[in-house]
Amino acid sequence: MKDVSALMDGELERRRVGSTINRLEGQDELRDAWATFHVIRDALQGNAAGSARFIEKFHERLEQEPVAAVPRWRARLPRLRTMLLGGAAALVCAGLLAWLLAGGRAWAPVAAPGSGPFVDGGLNDSVAIEYAMAHRQLVPAFVAGPAPEGSAVTPAAAVPGSAR
Amino acid sequence: MSDREIDHQLVQRAQRGDKLAFELLVNKYERKLQRLLSRLVRDPAEVEDVTQEAFIKAYRALPTFRGESAFYTWLYRIGINTAKNYLTAQGRKAPATVDIDPEDAEAASESDLARDSSTPEQEMMSRQVAETVNRAMDALPEELRSAIMLREIEGMSYEEIAAIMNCPIGTVRSRIFRAREAIADQLRPLLGTHKDRRW
Numbered sequence: 152m153k154d155v156s157a158l159m160d161g162e163l164e165r166r167r168v169g170s171t172i173n174r175l176e177g178q179d180e181l182r183d184a185w186a187t188f189h190v191i192r193d194a195l196q197g198n199a200a201g202s203a204r205f206i207e208k209f210h211e212r213l214e215q216e217p218v219a220a221v222p223r224w225r226a227r228l229p230r231l232r233t234m235l236l237g238g239a240a241a242l243v244c245a246g247l248l249a250w251l252l253a254g255g256r257a258w259a260p261v262a263a264p265g266s267g268p269f270v271d272g273g274l275n276d277s278v279a280i281e282y283a284m285a286h287r288q289l290v291p292a293f294v295a296g297p298a299p300e301g302s303a304v305t306p307a308a309a310v311p312g313s314a315r
Numbered sequence: 316m317s318d319r320e321i322d323h324q325l326v327q328r329a330q331r332g333d334k335l336a337f338e339l340l341v342n343k344y345e346r347k348l349q350r351l352l353s354r355l356v357r358d359p360a361e362v363e364d365v366t367q368e369a370f371i372k373a374y375r376a377l378p379t380f381r382g383e384s385a386f387y388t389w390l391y392r393i394g395i396n397t398a399k400n401y402l403t404a405q406g407r408k409a410p411a412t413v414d415i416d417p418e419d420a421e422a423a424s425e426s427d428l429a430r431d432s433s434t435p436e437q438e439m440m441s442r443q444v445a446e447t448v449n450r451a452m453d454a455l456p457e458e459l460r461s462a463i464m465l466r467e468i469e470g471m472s473y474e475e476i477a478a479i480m481n482c483p484i485g486t487v488r489s490r491i492f493r494a495r496e497a498i499a500d501q502l503r504p505l506l507g508t509h510k511d512r513r514w
């Protein structure tokens with residue numbers, strides 16, 4: 152019952168609220184405490200006590216009412232929104248982490264095709280260069296700008312062990 | 316978790332079809348709503364019926380409640396509309412001098428209460444409850460009385476009470492609970508309730 156007292160004051164730990172409401176709904180003794188504690192509160196704050204039969208009469212009327220439930224999809228909206236936001240945040244974090252692990256410069260500007268000598272675009276480690284060279288025919292200017300005329304370097308030749 | 320958040324938890328349960336959760340809210344707000352509506356519907360015999368109707372309308376409208384305002388603000392608006400519609404249906408008008416803002420209704424002064432209408436039976440009940448609560452308060456040990464007064468009358472949080480009473484928050488929680496229990500013991504025979512009663 153101490154939890155019921157703290158609950159009505161909005162002073163119960165968040166993690167215990169759900170279980171306390173469950174117990175409140177399941178135990179007559181706790182519901183009586185909830186009702187009586189609110190009568191005390193109202194009396195101390197100057198609210199008239201009203202009819203003792205009010206809640207009993209209301210209970211009888213409420214029994215006749217069809218259940219006023221919201222559609223399941225709408226009841227789940229807040230949780231779905233939280234999940235989506237959480238997922239988006241996790242993706243952003245993962246992307247940021249990957250970028251940091253890759254040296255944090257992968258997005259730095261690269262030279263436009265034919266715009267002159269290659270300027271370091273962040274692909275300065277051997278694995279990245281190897282990868283870029285293998286795909287040079289797709290993006291010829293990506294790593295080293297336009298290939299010199301007559302260059303003997305082919306993608307296959309540029310990647311050790313890739314020639315068949 | 317704040318009081319408003321707890322109301323929302325109960326509302327969400329009621330929205331999932333849990334009628335008991337809604338009854339807990341009725342328990343909490345019935346007297347406040349009756350007091351508010353008694354300023355519109357002057358006939359004391361009708362106030363309770365209009366209040367019951369307002370709660371039923373609120374229950375039916377629960378699927379439309381999205382939690383953008385506090386539950387009690389939403390409930391009080393429904394109550395005021397119910398009372399006005401009731402008076403209109405009776406060919407009467409709401410008192411012109413009464414312009415109730417749900418937020419203001421919370422802070423109505425005691426002089427307003429004196430003007431509230433109630434049946435002789437309700438008046439007697441209210442007086443007996445008030446006397447019993449006051450007597451039980453007087454009989455409380457000083458530390459319990461101070462704790463519950465700071466909470467219920469001054470509206471302080473447990474943290475603020477702990478600072479004033481120079482004790483841990485857990486002690487405040489315990490003192491307020493013990494005070495409520497002591498007063499409830501005196502009150503139960505009058506309310507016709509006891510710990511094993513189904514309400």
